[in-house]
Amino acid sequence: MEGDDFMNSSSLKAEQMHHPGSGHGHPDPEEMRTFGFWIYLMTDIMIFGTFFATYIVLRHNTDGGPGPADLFDLNGAIVSTFLLLTSSYTCGIAVLALNKGKKRALIGWLALTAALGAIFIGLEINEFCHMVHEGATMSRSAFLSAFYTLVGTHGLHVTVGLVWMIALMAQLSAKGITPVTKRKVNVISLFWHFLDVVWIFVFTVVYLMGVK
Amino acid sequence: MLHQIKDFASGFFVTGDPLIYGADASIVLVAAAIVFTLTYFKKWRWLWREWLTSVDHKKIGIMYILAAFLMMFRGGVDALLMRAQLAMPDYQLLKPDHYNEIFTTHGVIMILFMAMPFMFGLFNVIVPLQIGARDVAYPFLNALSFWLFFAGAMLFNLSFVIGGSPDAGWLAYPPYSELMYNPGVGQDFYIWGIQISGIGSLMTGINFIVTILKMRAPGMKLMKMPLFPWSVLSSCIAIIFSFPILTATLALLFLDRYADAHFFTLDGGGNPMMYINLIWMWGHPEVYIIVLPAFGIFSEIVSTFSRKKLFGYHSMVYAMMIISVLSFLVWAHHFFTMGSGADVNAFFALSTMLIAIPTGVKVFNWLFTMFRGRITVKTPMLWTIGFIPCFIVGGLTGVLLSVAPADFQFHNSYFLIAHFHQVIIGGVVFGYFAGLYYWWPKMFGFHLSERIGKWAFWFWNIGFYVCFMPQYVLGLMGMTRRVVSYSWDKGWWPLNFVSTIGAVLMGIAFLFQAWQIFNGIKHFRARRDTTGDPWNGRTLEWSIPSPAPHYNFAVLPEVGMLDDWWEKKQRGEHQRSAFIAEEKLEPIHMPKNSGIPIVMAGCWFLAGFGFVFHWLWLTIPGLAGVAFCMLAHSFHYDTDYYIPVQEIKETEAALWKGTIS
Numbered sequence: 001m002e003g004d005d006f007m008n009s010s011s012l013k014a015e016q017m018h019h020p021g022s023g024h025g026h027p028d029p030e031e032m033r034t035f036g037f038w039i040y041l042m043t044d045i046m047i048f049g050t051f052f053a054t055y056i057v058l059r060h061n062t063d064g065g066p067g068p069a070d071l072f073d074l075n076g077a078i079v080s081t082f083l084l085l086t087s088s089y090t091c092g093i094a095v096l097a098l099n100k101g102k103k104r105a106l107i108g109w110l111a112l113t114a115a116l117g118a119i120f121i122g123l124e125i126n127e128f129c130h131m132v133h134e135g136a137t138m139s140r141s142a143f144l145s146a147f148y149t150l151v152g153t154h155g156l157h158v159t160v161g162l163v164w165m166i167a168l169m170a171q172l173s174a175k176g177i178t179p180v181t182k183r184k185v186n187v188i189s190l191f192w193h194f195l196d197v198v199w200i201f202v203f204t205v206v207y208l209m210g211v212k
Numbered sequence: 213m214l215h216q217i218k219d220f221a222s223g224f225f226v227t228g229d230p231l232i233y234g235a236d237a238s239i240v241l242v243a244a245a246i247v248f249t250l251t252y253f254k255k256w257r258w259l260w261r262e263w264l265t266s267v268d269h270k271k272i273g274i275m276y277i278l279a280a281f282l283m284m285f286r287g288g289v290d291a292l293l294m295r296a297q298l299a300m301p302d303y304q305l306l307k308p309d310h311y312n313e314i315f316t317t318h319g320v321i322m323i324l325f326m327a328m329p330f331m332f333g334l335f336n337v338i339v340p341l342q343i344g345a346r347d348v349a350y351p352f353l354n355a356l357s358f359w360l361f362f363a364g365a366m367l368f369n370l371s372f373v374i375g376g377s378p379d380a381g382w383l384a385y386p387p388y389s390e391l392m393y394n395p396g397v398g399q400d401f402y403i404w405g406i407q408i409s410g411i412g413s414l415m416t417g418i419n420f421i422v423t424i425l426k427m428r429a430p431g432m433k434l435m436k437m438p439l440f441p442w443s444v445l446s447s448c449i450a451i452i453f454s455f456p457i458l459t460a461t462l463a464l465l466f467l468d469r470y471a472d473a474h475f476f477t478l479d480g481g482g483n484p485m486m487y488i489n490l491i492w493m494w495g496h497p498e499v500y501i502i503v504l505p506a507f508g509i510f511s512e513i514v515s516t517f518s519r520k521k522l523f524g525y526h527s528m529v530y531a532m533m534i535i536s537v538l539s540f541l542v543w544a545h546h547f548f549t550m551g552s553g554a555d556v557n558a559f560f561a562l563s564t565m566l567i568a569i570p571t572g573v574k575v576f577n578w579l580f581t582m583f584r585g586r587i588t589v590k591t592p593m594l595w596t597i598g599f600i601p602c603f604i605v606g607g608l609t610g611v612l613l614s615v616a617p618a619d620f621q622f623h624n625s626y627f628l629i630a631h632f633h634q635v636i637i638g639g640v641v642f643g644y645f646a647g648l649y650y651w652w653p654k655m656f657g658f659h660l661s662e663r664i665g666k667w668a669f670w671f672w673n674i675g676f677y678v679c680f681m682p683q684y685v686l687g688l689m690g691m692t693r694r695v696v697s698y699s700w701d702k703g704w705w706p707l708n709f710v711s712t713i714g715a716v717l718m719g720i721a722f723l724f725q726a727w728q729i730f731n732g733i734k735h736f737r738a739r740r741d742t743t744g745d746p747w748n749g750r751t752l753e754w755s756i757p758s759p760a761p762h763y764n765f766a767v768l769p770e771v772g773m774l775d776d777w778w779e780k781k782q783r784g785e786h787q788r789s790a791f792i793a794e795e796k797l798e799p800i801h802m803p804k805n806s807g808i809p810i811v812m813a814g815c816w817f818l819a820g821f822g823f824v825f826h827w828l829w830l831t832i833p834g835l836a837g838v839a840f841c842m843l844a845h846s847f848h849y850d851t852d853y854y855i856p857v858q859e860i861k862e863t864e865a866a867l868w869k870g871t872i873s
Contacts (some may be wrong), residue, residue, distance in 0.1 A: 184846075
């Protein structure tokens with residue numbers, strides 16, 4: 001009952017008031033959301049950390065099946081690494097365009113970032129299919145279970161990032177650059193760089209140390 | 213056709229046990245009664261608008277606590293069934309399989325679906341009020357956290373009548389929890405019930421860290437913050453670092469069961485001890501996660517009811533933060549018997565003993581706060597006083613368990629069972645009860661009967677010692693945990709029988725509490741709290757009316773020092789919000805209600821149910837629904853509104869009516 005009353009009687013809408021949150025003793029809500037996202041990233045580090053630990057513990061448990069040196073193609077992994085690093089670079093340029101208020105450039109650079117990410121995912125799927133074809137499936141050994149889980153979780157994150165980025169491009173073209181969309185671009189760029197950093201660890205621990 | 217349906221139903225529903233049939237009937241009857249009542253009184257719309265879609269932290273908190281009480285009932289019935297089975301030797305009330313299920317669900321429900329929501333309920337109701345905020349940092353996420361918890365809890369509880377309950381212990385150790393040994397759906401219910409509610413817990417952790425760090429009233433520096441928010445902060449820090457480990461670990465167990473992976477299996481190179489390490493890297497911080505807020509609650513109560521500033525505020529803050537960090541360095545003390553060698557065991561034994569130091573500091577601080585204080589013994593204080601000796605004994609037996617060589621004797625015996633029940637009931641449950649009684653008038657605006665409350669307290673407290681003290685001795689006599697029965701020649705039955713009497717006393721205590729609440733609701737007009745400050749409190753939540761208006765503070769308070777409200781009262785400078793001049797009022801920015809959280813949690817429930825039964829036709833739409841809800845929320849920009857000044861004035865006038873006239 002209470003809820004109905006105050007909802008109907010509120011003649012003022014948030015959008016009509018400039019800058020919600022300021023002047024009420026509370027910090028800017030968009031700034032607070034970005035801060036919360038940093039904390040979320042810390043929790044994600046814990047998830048990846050757990051999967052890395054599991055991989056490191058189990059990577060020699062090949063159960064007589066193929067090991068890292070038999071399976072991994074370092075060249076493919078290097079190409080993937082360059083693609084993802086480049087996408088981080090284009091994502092950075094997108095944020096520069098955001099700060100200059102250039103909406104079309106921003107969307108363009110985001111689109112390029114997403115395209116590079118999509119190629120990265122395509123290569124990963126291709127690699128997985130190859131390995132499964134050679135009989136190196138998830139159920140073959142503890143090493144392979146840990147490999148698919150670690151690398152696949154990273155891939156899943158990138159995929160979610162892609163969907164999110166596309167949704168964000170739609171919002172940008174509809175709403176333009178506002179405090180809300182600005183925060184959203186900043187947050188996804190944090191996410192994207194974070195995945196890049198995780199990938200560098202994947203590349204080192206899984207691929208470089210694997211084929212050595 | 214009929215035959216096929218019969219075939220399906222006999223596997224789908226749990227059959228063959230009269231206890232379960234009784235539960236089936238009661239579930240159907242209760243559900244029908246709820247639907248009938250809501251329809252008869254035309255309350256569906258009210259329920260949807262005021263509660264199910266609410267993003268108000270106070271209402272979400274109340275829903276958490278209500279759910280926690282339901283779960284405490286379920287977990288308590290499990291406990292009584294176990295104690296009934298163990299009361300006499302060679303007793304056959306429960307079959308061994310059923311007994312396994314009951315000790316598993318008892319543990320999971322009490323920790324994850326009772327203690328956690330009870331704790332989150334208190335976080336929600338009190339933290340924003342104590343730090344002078346109008347809501348949590350992310351109200352939408354807060355509602356989503358609650359509904360994810362609720363969906364997970366319901367999914368877990370469903371296993372009891374559909375498919376069969378998990379039976380591999382509360383932490384589901386492999387290899388027994390693996391598909392090879394546990395082919396039923398019980399373990400999958402376990403995984404998804406905890407997984408879904410775990411996401412909610414993780415988000416609550418993030419939410420309260422940001423709330424406490426960013427939303428404090430002007431002037432409230434961290435070291436001027438009351439101790440309860442400090443305890444919440446330390447608990448949430450442990451949440452954000454430990455719950456992801458739980459999520460990852462259960463995901464791996466799920467992959468073992470669902471995708472034939474080999475993380476923890478005995479074949480294919482898997483390593484079951486890897487699971488046990490990982491699960492305790494979450495599990496040990498988890499027990500500190502639930503006990504730290506209880507320490508915060510006791511600190512508030514001791515200070516209020518002794519009419520004294522808390523002794524050693526700074527040391528209290530540091531002690532909690534140190535406990536939060538140390539909790540990550542002790543996990544292997546749960547399995548000294550793993551065989552990791554003397555040096556590893558020595559490290560974990562020492563780090564475990566270290567925790568006794570900050571905990572001891574806290575106990576002395578509470579005692580020194582009471583020393584020469586003007587103590588009034590109301591129910592919240594009674595629980596606090598009951599807690600201290602109980603927790604000291606529990607803590608000391610913990611130190612005994614931490615001695616690695618001795619632990620080889622205690623390991624998995626009733627000595628351990630008695631120890632952790634003593635710290636969890638004596639610390640966590642007593643703490644949350646103390647908090648609930650302390651803040652009840654603030655939450656609901658009326659008092660509960662002190663007389664019935666005292667009966668409940670004494671039944672709980674005496675029942676506790678009668679139940680668990682014999683179990684220490686039983687452990688030393690060689691009785692191990694999880695045994696379904698024992699023979700006459702063991703000589704265990706007298707102590708077991710006494711223990712069962714204690715459990716019944718605690719069951720009676722719970723009934724007293726239920727009676728106390730019904731009695732309070734019945735007489736709520738006569739017991740209204742018109743002061744807003746019934747205990748002569750010290751912190752900001754007592755400066756506003758009971759119950760608090762939806763915006764909490766008409767004007768955000770300026771904080772000058774610790775226990776600001778108390779100090780202002782001493783100087784006569786305190787001002788109730790009814791007297792605030794109209795010019796000072798400004799429109800208040802508030803979040804709008806949203807139906808997305810409950811719908812999204814429902815989609816998770818369906819996806820989880822589909823995973824449990826390997827029904828892709830249900831999993832895929834469920835996950836698609838989750839994704840759709842997230843996108844819908846992302847594209848939704850009209851999420852807040854302003855409360856006009858006129859309405860604030862009217863609300864304040866109505867709330868203070870009867871107090872000031």
